[in-house]
Amino acid sequence: xxxxxxxxxxxxxxxxxxxxxxxxxxxxxxxxxxxxxxxxxxxxxxxxxxxxxxxxxxxxxxxxxxxxxxxxxxxxxxxxxxxxxxxxxxxxxxxxxxxxxxxxxxxxxxxxxxxxxxxxxxxxxxxxxxxxxxxxxxxxxxxxxxxxxxxxxxxxxxxxxxxxxxxxxxxxxxxxxxxxxxxxxxxxxxxxxxxxxxxxx
Amino acid sequence: xxxxxxxxxxxxxxxxxxxxxxxxxxxxxxxxxxxxxxxxxxxxxxxxxxxxxxxxxxxxxxxxxxxxxxxxxxxxxxxxxxxxxxxxxxxxxxxxxxxxxxxxxxxxxxxxxxxxxxxxxxxxxxxxxxxxxxxxxxxxxxxxxxxxxxxxxxxxxxxxxxxxxxxxxxxxxxxxxxxxxxxxxxxxxxxxxxxxxxxxxxxxxxxxxxxxxxxxxxxxxxxxxxxxxxxxxxxxxxxxxxxxxxxxxxxxxxxxxxxxxxxxxxxxxxxxxxxxxxxxxxxxxxxxxxxxxxxxxxxxxxxxxxxxxxxxxxxxxxxxxxxxxxxxxxxxxxxxxxxxxxxxxxxxxxxxxxxxxxxxxxxxxxxxxxxxxxxxxxxxxxxxxxxxxxxxxxxxxxxxxxxxxxxxxxxxxxxxxxxxxxxxxxxxxxxxxxxxxxxxxxxxxxxxxxxxxxxxxxxxxxxxxxxxxxxxxxxxxxxxxxxxxxxxxxxxxxxxxxxxxxxxxxxxxxxxxxxxxxxxxxxxxxxxxxxxxxxxxxxxxxxxxxxxxxxxxxxxxxxxxxxxxxxxx
Numbered sequence: 007x008x009x010x011x012x013x014x015x016x017x018x019x020x021x022x023x024x025x026x027x028x029x030x031x032x033x034x035x036x037x038x039x040x041x042x043x044x045x046x047x048x049x050x051x052x053x054x055x056x057x058x059x060x061x062x063x064x065x066x067x068x069x070x071x072x073x074x075x076x077x078x079x080x081x082x083x084x085x086x087x088x089x090x091x092x093x094x095x096x097x098x099x100x101x102x103x104x105x106x107x108x109x110x111x112x113x114x115x116x117x118x119x120x121x122x123x124x125x126x127x128x129x130x131x132x133x134x135x136x137x138x139x140x141x142x143x144x145x146x147x148x149x150x151x152x153x154x155x156x157x158x159x160x161x162x163x164x165x166x167x168x169x170x171x172x173x174x175x176x177x178x179x180x181x182x183x184x185x186x187x188x189x190x191x192x193x194x195x196x197x198x199x200x201x202x203x204x205x206x207x
Numbered sequence: 208x209x210x211x212x213x214x215x216x217x218x219x220x221x222x223x224x225x226x227x228x229x230x231x232x233x234x235x236x237x238x239x240x241x242x243x244x245x246x247x248x249x250x251x252x253x254x255x256x257x258x259x260x261x262x263x264x265x266x267x268x269x270x271x272x273x274x275x276x277x278x279x280x281x282x283x284x285x286x287x288x289x290x291x292x293x294x295x296x297x298x299x300x301x302x303x304x305x306x307x308x309x310x311x312x313x314x315x316x317x318x319x320x321x322x323x324x325x326x327x328x329x330x331x332x333x334x335x336x337x338x339x340x341x342x343x344x345x346x347x348x349x350x351x352x353x354x355x356x357x358x359x360x361x362x363x364x365x366x367x368x369x370x371x372x373x374x375x376x377x378x379x380x381x382x383x384x385x386x387x388x389x390x391x392x393x394x395x396x397x398x399x400x401x402x403x404x405x406x407x408x409x410x411x412x413x414x415x416x417x418x419x420x421x422x423x424x425x426x427x428x429x430x431x432x433x434x435x436x437x438x439x440x441x442x443x444x445x446x447x448x449x450x451x452x453x454x455x456x457x458x459x460x461x462x463x464x465x466x467x468x469x470x471x472x473x474x475x476x477x478x479x480x481x482x483x484x485x486x487x488x489x490x491x492x493x494x495x496x497x498x499x500x501x502x503x504x505x506x507x508x509x510x511x512x513x514x515x516x517x518x519x520x521x522x523x524x525x526x527x528x529x530x531x532x533x534x535x536x537x538x539x540x541x542x543x544x545x546x547x548x549x550x551x552x553x554x555x556x557x558x559x560x561x562x563x564x565x566x567x568x569x570x571x572x573x574x575x576x577x578x579x580x581x582x583x584x585x586x587x588x589x590x591x592x593x594x595x596x597x598x599x600x601x602x603x604x605x606x607x608x609x610x611x612x613x614x615x616x617x618x619x620x621x622x623x624x625x626x627x628x629x630x631x632x633x634x635x636x637x638x639x640x641x642x643x644x645x646x647x648x649x650x651x652x653x654x655x656x657x658x659x660x661x662x663x664x665x666x667x668x669x670x671x672x673x674x675x676x677x678x679x680x681x682x683x684x685x686x687x688x689x690x691x692x693x694x695x696x697x698x699x700x701x702x703x704x705x706x707x708x709x710x711x712x713x714x715x716x717x718x719x720x721x722x723x724x725x726x727x728x729x730x731x732x733x734x735x736x737x738x739x740x741x742x743x744x745x746x747x748x749x750x751x752x753x754x755x756x757x758x759x760x761x762x763x764x765x766x767x768x769x770x771x772x773x774x775x776x
Contacts, residue, residue: 014283020259033407122515130448
């Protein structure tokens with residue numbers, strides 16, 4: 007029996023060390039070959055401060071920006087989660103109804119034009135993408151608020167639409183953060199957001 | 208929607224095609240033949256065996272093999288439990304995570320030691336980087352390897368003729384860990400990093416968003432955990448929402464690779480059986496039987512999720528892309544449904560969509576996958592479960608034609624049948640009795656009608672949440688209807704115990720069975736023998752699995768998902 011225990015302890019220690027080494031090797035590889043992905047695909051300003059990650063949704067409330075999908079975690083990327091609402095839950099259906107009403111009111115569209123992605127919470131609450139139709143739905147509002155031609159905003163959407171990998175894997179989608187940054191670059195940053203940013207820094 | 212079926216079919220076909228190659232590689236590793244990776248990984252194997260103090264030529268019978276297996280797992284349990292309960296004082300903790308409380312640690316460590324990876328904590332707030340490396344991914348390597356080792360020993364027993372020795376546990380464990388999982392995990396991790404999965408020792412990033420708010424973004428040594436989580440049918444995510452999180456599964460391509468990882472080794476185990484017992488036709492029959500259950504489940508699951516939630520359609524929005532609550536745009540409903548079925552027929556348990564929000568019948572598919580628990584199954588153990596059903600099918604078929612049941616030329620007698628029945632009956636008992644107890648506790652302690660207590664959802668869906676939790680524990684799966692408030696003493700202890708018993712009973716009983724069969728002389732097959740490698744037997748096996756494996760769960764299926772489906776219009 008003591009031999010069994012001795013072997014178990016020795017195996018545990020040596021394989022723990024090797025698994026630790028495995029992580030260090032991967033970390034070294036990642037830092038050398040894919041440094042941007044390794045640190046979380048962060049997007050930075052010219053002064054080096056972090057705006058966010060291109061893989062992580064962030065909250066957009068101002069009418070000048072496109073909105074991401076609803077988040078059960080309120081876009082808190084340090085404590086992510088889905089809603090875990092079952093399909094028949096009355097609270098869930100009420101939340102969906104309220105989101106539909108809000109979009110109908112704000113964007114002046116029919117319910118039938120709203121892709122269900124915009125009224126359902128994503129899996130981790132961090133979905134960085136919306137379907138192209140969901141971006142298109144918001145284009146008129148964004149253009150009107152920014153006082154630019156809607157066709158220029160739609161052109162930006164088209165430019166930022168990713169297609170399925172190899173034609174079949176995944177779905178067509180638009181990265182909301184990248185699209186909004188492109189908006190700011192093309193048409194300028196809304197004044198209020200600029201001031202708030204300066205204060206935050 | 209059409210392209211999603213194409214993507215689903217492409218993923219499954221690619222996995223089947225590659226399982227032949229990996230099955231051959233695994234056969235070579237476990238029978239001591241040369242492979243092209245030997246120059247790098249054989250020295251690691253030698254080093255580990257030398258430090259462990261194992262003579263590679265020393266053979267063990269089924270009892271010694273089982274004792275080595277159990278004691279190694281006890282030691283791993285104690286070591287890792289100690290780490291998580293002390294993680295606050297250990298290095299590599301940039302986000303200042305506190306110690307794990309002992310009850311939650313009991314659940315977590317039992318969960319990871321049993322290859323279940325049920326999680327009552329959330330990774331980004333509950334574990335330091337040290338624990339992610341030396342507890343989570345360490346156990347994800349060695350417990351997956353434990354399952355493979357047991358399966359290899361059992362296959363040797365089946366192939367043996369008057370054999371008393373099944374091999375050496377530590378040799379098999381070391382080979383599985385460092386010559387099977389390590390090279391595959393390195394390869395997959397590199398692909399994951401390329402696709403955008405973080406691999407950093409820095410703490411959470413702090414961003415000032417475009418609108419000027421602060422956003423903390425948790426990250427860490429994610430890539431190293433994600434690959435082995437998928438390959439070892441572990442399923443325990445780095446972050447709470449698992450592979451729905453964009454850092455754990457950033458692109459459609461990473462999703463494809465991770466889906467491949469879930470089934471590749473379970474499929475290759477069947478191929479390896481064919482090579483090791485020298486009966487490729489038997490492997491083909493078992494593989495085809497598994498596919499004949501898996502594929503209809505996938506098609507049905509995809510159709511359910513693509514069909515959307517009728518209650519949301521009724522509100523008039525465009526639901527043409529399927530039910531999207533709890534799902535991610537980059538994967539779509541089809542690939543999420545494929546994952547949901549695949550992760551539960553194998554005992555993986557990772558998710559790329561929140562299962563609690565699946566459509567009622569879409570959510571029934573994961574439950575069925577775990578009730579059967581042998582369609583490809585967990586690395587090693589799912590395959591062992593399948594062998595138990597094979598033995599039972601042989602017995603049933605033997606009774607029907609009035610002959611002594613035989614499998615691979617060995618007589619299957621009362622003693623073996625008792626062990627097979629024990630392994631088989633444990634599973635429904637471990638699910639149904641605790642679920643009944645949980646319902647009783649819920650009904651007597653919460654204030655039914657007033658509060659939901661530990662449930663997130665009312666009605667039959669709430670019942671499904673409790674049923675799912677014990678199903679997942681007993682199947683050593685680890686996925687969950689995560690709306691359940693499961694970090695309580697009741698859930699931590701009850702699911703912890705279910706996981707422990709449901710891991711070791713279905714490993715040790717079949718090891719004993721294999722030991723008994725191995726010791727018997729193999730009689731030559733004659734025209735009168737029952738051929739296990741025939742289509743007729745495949746059909747019998749299919750029927751035995753469906754009838755024996757599912758019928759006893761019919762009542763709870765009706766109370767939960769089916770009732771919800773009928774009510775949702």
